[in-house]
Amino acid sequence: MLVNSSTVVGRETELALLAEGLADARQGRGRAVLLLGEAGIGKSRLAGEIAYRAFGAGLTVLRGRAGTAGGATMPYRPIAEALLSLFRVGGPPQEPALAPYRSALAGLLPQWREAGAPAEAASVIETAEAVLRLLDVTARKAGSVGCLLVLEDLHDADAETLAVVDYLCDHLAGLPLLLLATLRPEAGPAGQLARRAVARRAAVSAELGPLTAEEVSALATAALAASTGQPPVRGSLPPEVAKRLVQDAGGNPFVVEELLSGMITNGALSRGPGGGWLVRGELSADVPRTVVHSVTERAARLGPAGRSLLETAAVFGHRFSLPVLRRVAGLGDRDLLAYLRAGIEAQLVSPSGPVADWYEFRHALTAEALLAGLLPSERAEIAARAADAIEETHPGLPGEWGPQVAALRLAAGDRSAAARRYAEAGRTALGERALDSAVRFLERAQDLLDGPGQAAERTAVVERLVRVLVESGQLDRALALAETLPETGPGAPPTERLAALHAQLAWAAVMAARHLDAAAQVHHVRGLLNRLDTAALTPAVEVVEAHLALAEQEVSGTERVGRAERLARRAAEAAERLGDAETACQAWQLLAVLARRHGFDHADACLEHGLALATEHGLTNWQIGTMVRLGVNDFMRNGSSASLERAHRATLDHGALGLMHGAEATLAMQAVLRGEFTAARELTDRCLAATARLGNADDHRYVLLTRAALAAHRGRRRELDQELSEFRRSGGEQSLHQALVFGNRAVCSLLEEDHDRALAELDEAIGWENRHPSVFYLNGRYGLRPLLLALTGRGTPAEHRAAAADPAAGLRWNRQFERLAHAVHEGRAGRPAEAAAAVAEAREAARPFPMAHRLGLRLVADAALADGWGEPVDWLREAEEYFHRSGVPAVASACRGLLRRAGAPVGQRRGGTALIPAGLRRQGVTAREYEVFLLLGARPGNQEIAERLFISARTVEKHVASLLAKTGRPHRAALCDYAAETDFPAV
Known part of the structure; x- marks a missing residue:
């Protein structure tokens, strides 16, 4: 039993x-x-x-x-x-x-x-x-x-x-x-x-530790009761049996049950007349031998053929396939199923989960016990037959069959055959993107290929292993392993193949921003190419050199960009002639970024060419990635996200998660610029955790920066600072995304009516971009900064014309501000018709950007009032209404102040109470006092607050006094601290 x-x-x-x-x-x-x-x-x-x-x-x-x-x-x-x-x-x-x-x-x-x-x-x-x-x-x-x-x-x-x-x-x-x-x-x-x-x-x-003596007895009692179908009865286990189980089982439940089964099988323990249990023989046993004996004895009861069947199955491991076992055992279906049913009844095997025709041993120790009964030569012979059977039954060795055959060949003592199968399993795993398994299988093959005459096979395995390590992100290991490959003598790969391997390492290094390693690999490849008559690898090297040229800090930005463009273009043209489509796509994408400075039509032409190549050669990821870039360019030119949304759908269809999150992060930034703040928040919420989990550092930083932009475009300084802190913690200051930080801060400063601070931020952005080749063109240089320079009188018409001549000034986001800057210069020069026409052009460009459009109207209205042109009163009413509804009180208040200065009637705004945080509202703070409170966090003087809100300094002083009384703060410094710590309202 x-x-x-x-x-x-x-x-x-x-x-x-x-x-x-x-x-x-x-x-x-x-x-x-x-x-x-x-x-x-x-x-x-x-x-x-x-x-x-x-x-x-x-x-x-x-x-x-x-x-x-x-x-x-x-x-x-x-x-x-x-x-x-x-x-x-x-x-x-x-x-x-x-x-x-x-x-x-x-x-x-x-x-x-x-x-x-x-x-x-x-x-x-x-x-x-x-x-x-x-x-x-x-x-x-x-x-x-x-x-x-x-x-x-x-x-x-x-x-x-x-x-x-x-x-x-x-x-x-x-x-x-x-x-x-x-x-x-x-x-x-x-x-x-x-x-x-x-x-x-x-x-x-x-x-889990071993069971106590009392627990062993309780388990044995329950097990014996389960075997009879009766409920457990306390005291039904003979004391000597309990003692022997405690002594021999070591508190292991499986061993307890195996010992009990052995005692019953050999007659030492049997049921008495009243249903109890009686000891009728010797109970002593050696635990490991007892477990093995218990398993092998139950297998022996199936007869020699049945026992041989289970021993053969054990060679496969814990699980085994019935069709393969049938072929190895040489049994007919009737006998095979009969023995299998007997094994199930003996509780040695059972069906394996939901997969048909797969079975498993009841416990790992069951298979080990059966193997213990085989001589090494018997096990090797069965393993060889099993490997033959799998190869015959499953041609090509799909799925787990490849590594299983490799393990069986090794168990059979055939190291060479095992190495070849492990190498094939590594290739298969690589195709399935199971990179860790690919590394493990290839390392096994490498270790087994240590005999004389196997140098060439070993080299081929090492080459593939290096490539897999690169793909799995283990660049250090890949670089070190590549250095072990011989360049001459037995096992040395052909020079062209070795150069291709080091070219791949160079590309991986430059993409990881490891420029020293990339340069070293390029130098190595160049040395190898000197031995060859072919130029097939030159484009792949020149693409890397183009990226390295952009990173040369000691060279001026213009010179860097020019050299990079020459190298990338030469690489693209040569790669196409040689039929190297992937290298050509690499080059065309870099060219598209560099070509932006000549105009986005040039950039799109590069991308369209790369897209055609990727489509023709079935390079799906390059195809989708190029579509995403085209969608970005389309927005920058036209303010429309339709193309990017189509590219985003393509990422979903193909399961390209990295590209999907990059597209979603970009869509979120576009939503911010269009003033669609709820949509932007939803997109960034969706992407933030996913990009962090997936380790997409660049996308994750961009999502954090987009959240910072979202706060900036709503005038929420505290949220902006919090998001930028996260951006810095993620390494953002060392990325090219740092260029966008200054522009976002400038927008927030404008929404706080701090125009001097905004211009200082934009000046800082110019300084950063002069030290780094810029890949961002909506950061203020070609639009918002020229407008502020015109308004402050720092910019001349000639300087404005020079900025407006740059192709980037024609991008729709920039054009709305550039045209307003032109209007300011024209109005100041006494040409009101030309100024009005420029404002009309700005309005057309600004249609997709409601917040930026109203901010521009508020900014230019000040100059229009001073110089007597345009319709500043209408512009201010439009801007005041928008910013009041959007919860940006500083700009709304400034608009009302300018309207009063223009002599226009200004209605009272009492609806701002809903924007005041609940705590301040309970303290009786009014909407006007809250406008002052919002500005106190930066610790300005009364006169500065008065200028921003277009009220008198005496009125500011009264509001500050009222705020001190209502909030219970002892002095102005404490009130400023309180303002800096208070969250802005969620609108």
């Missing part, structure tokens, strides 16, 4: 921890729990118990296991199994929010592969983000109050699964998810993951 029980005994602390995790998941407080313990200690038993409780509580439960197959693992196997266990019947969810992630998930869910293969297999991080989004949707679906994801035997998991688990641990907070992973506490990648996750407080861990 065989005994086992699903009863959990003695795990109160761990159960309490997991129950708390379930409760937190139901409240939207996700967490990860890592359950550690030796083989047989009860991890799966405890996971099953908590899964049962979760299901009963209304949570969706997903389970997957990372069992090995012949020492090899398939990327994402336990995660795919967990998802398939839920979606096999009803299919995956169809929520629109998952649309961008369908391509990334297609590798895990066959049901979604029909949606079209992705342009390029998803990276591990993209897959991890997609899994996180899918779990979140699953947890929130109708009828579910959360989700429990159980991943068992993580110590056997592939590198990609571990990467996804690590990612999930870091990003579960705030989601209705509980992740429970079980693993052995031994050293290894999974153990390292557990220690790191716990150390950074991304997960909690619990290690």
Whole structure:
């Protein structure tokens, strides 16, 4: 008789921890729990118990296991199994929010592969983000109050699964998810993951220790009762049996059950006449030998053929495929199924999850016990036959078959064949973007190719490994490994191939802004090319040199840009002649950026050419990336986001998550400029966490900068400073995005009516751009700054004409301000008709930009009143209405002051009370006092406040006195501190 029980005994602390995790998941407080313990200690038993409780509580439960197959693992196997266990019947969810992630998930869910293969297999991080989004949707679906994801035997998991688990641990907070992973506490990648996750407080861990003597007795009693179908009866376990179990099992539940089974099988323990249990023989045993004996004896009861079948299956590992086992064992279907059913009845094997024709041993120790009964030569012979069978049954070795055959060839003693299979598995994993697995397989192949006459094979593996390390972002390792490749002698690769490898390293280094490494690789490639008669690699080198030219700080900006453009153009033309489409696309994209200074028509021509190349050669990511850039240019010229929105839809269709977030971040910035602040907030909220999780540093900084722009364009200085602090913490000051900081500050200063500060910010932007080649053209240099220079009298008409002649001045955002600057100069020169015509042109250019348009009207109205031209009263009324409704009191007040100065009637604005924070409103602060309060944070004098609000200094003094009395501040400095700390209203 065989005994086992699903009863959990003695795990109160761990159960309490997991129950708390379930409760937190139901409240939207996700967490990860890592359950550690030796083989047989009860991890799966405890996971099953908590899964049962979760299901009963209304949570969706997903389970997957990372069992090995012949020492090899398939990327994402336990995660795919967990998802398939839920979606096999009803299919995956169809929520629109998952649309961008369908391509990334297609590798895990066959049901979604029909949606079209992705342009390029998803990276591990993209897959991890997609899994996180899918779990979140699953947890929130109708009828579910959360989700429990159980991943068992993580110590056997592939590198990609571990990467996804690590990612999930870091990003579960705030989601209705509980992740429970079980693993052995031994050293290894999974153990390292557990220690790191716990150390950074991304997960909690619990290690299962041995059961106490009392708990061992309770478990044995429950197991014996389960074997008879009766409820457990206290005291029914003979004392000598309990003593022997405590002594020999070491508190391990699996060993307890195996010992009990052995005692019953050999007749030492049997049921008495009244249903109790009696000892009838010798109970002593050696634990490891007993477990092995128990397993092998049960296998032997299946007969020689049945035992041989299970021993053969054990060579495959914890899991095995029935069709392959049939071929290796040489049994007919009838005999095979008969032995398999007997093995299931003997509780040695069971079906493996939701996958048909796959089976697994009841426990990892079961397979190990069966293998212990084989001689090394027997195991090697079975492994060789198994490898042959897989190769015959699965031509091409798709999925996990390649690494499994490699492991079997190694077990058979054929190191060369194993190395070749590991190398092929590495190529396959690379094609599936399972880069960590590709690295692991190629490293195994490299280690095995150490014999004489294998130098050439080893070199080929090292070359591929270097390329995979580059793609996985491990540039340091790639550079170091590339240095080990011989340039002459046995195993040396052809010079052209070696040069191509170092050219790829050069491109990777320059894209990572590691200019010294890139320059060193270029120098190496140039030396290798001197030995060749071909110029095939010259374009790839010159593209890198073009980027390096832009980074030469000791050379003037104009000279840098000119040299970069010459190199990039030469590279583009040569690459096209040589049929190197990818290098040509690299060059044309750089040329498009450089060509902006000649006009955006030139930039678009470069992009259109690159787009045609990418389309012709099927370079989908380059194609979509170019479409995004064209959409950006279209907005800059015309103020329309339609082209970028089409490109954004293309990123969704192809699952290009990196490009998708870049497009969304740009759409958010465009929404800010169009005054669509709610849309901009929604887009940045969507992108902020995702770009941080995915490690898209450049996109993440741009999102942070967009949030800063959003605050600036609403006149919210405190929010602006907070967002810029986050931008600096992300390394933004060292990026080209720093150029936009000054322009955003200038806009905020204008909305605070601090025109001198705004001009100082724009002057600082000019200084920064003179030191760095600018790739941004809406930062004030060609529009807003010329306007402020005209208004202050610092700019002359001749200087304005020079700025207006630059192609960037024709961009729609810049043109609205440039035309107003021209109007100021014309009005001041006594040409009112020309000035009015320029204002009309500015109004046409400003149609997509309502906030900027009204700000421009407010700015130019001051000069129009002074010089007697235009319709300043109408402009001021329009601007006052807009800024009053938008909650920008300083500008609205300035407009009212100018209207009074013009002698125009000004209605009272009492509706501003709703904009006052609740705390100040309760203290009785009026709308006019609040306008003064907003300006006090910068500690200006009364006269400065009076000038900004167009009221008298005496009136300001009265408002300050009233604010001191109402807020209870002892003096003006304390009131200024209070103003600096108070949040602006949400409008």
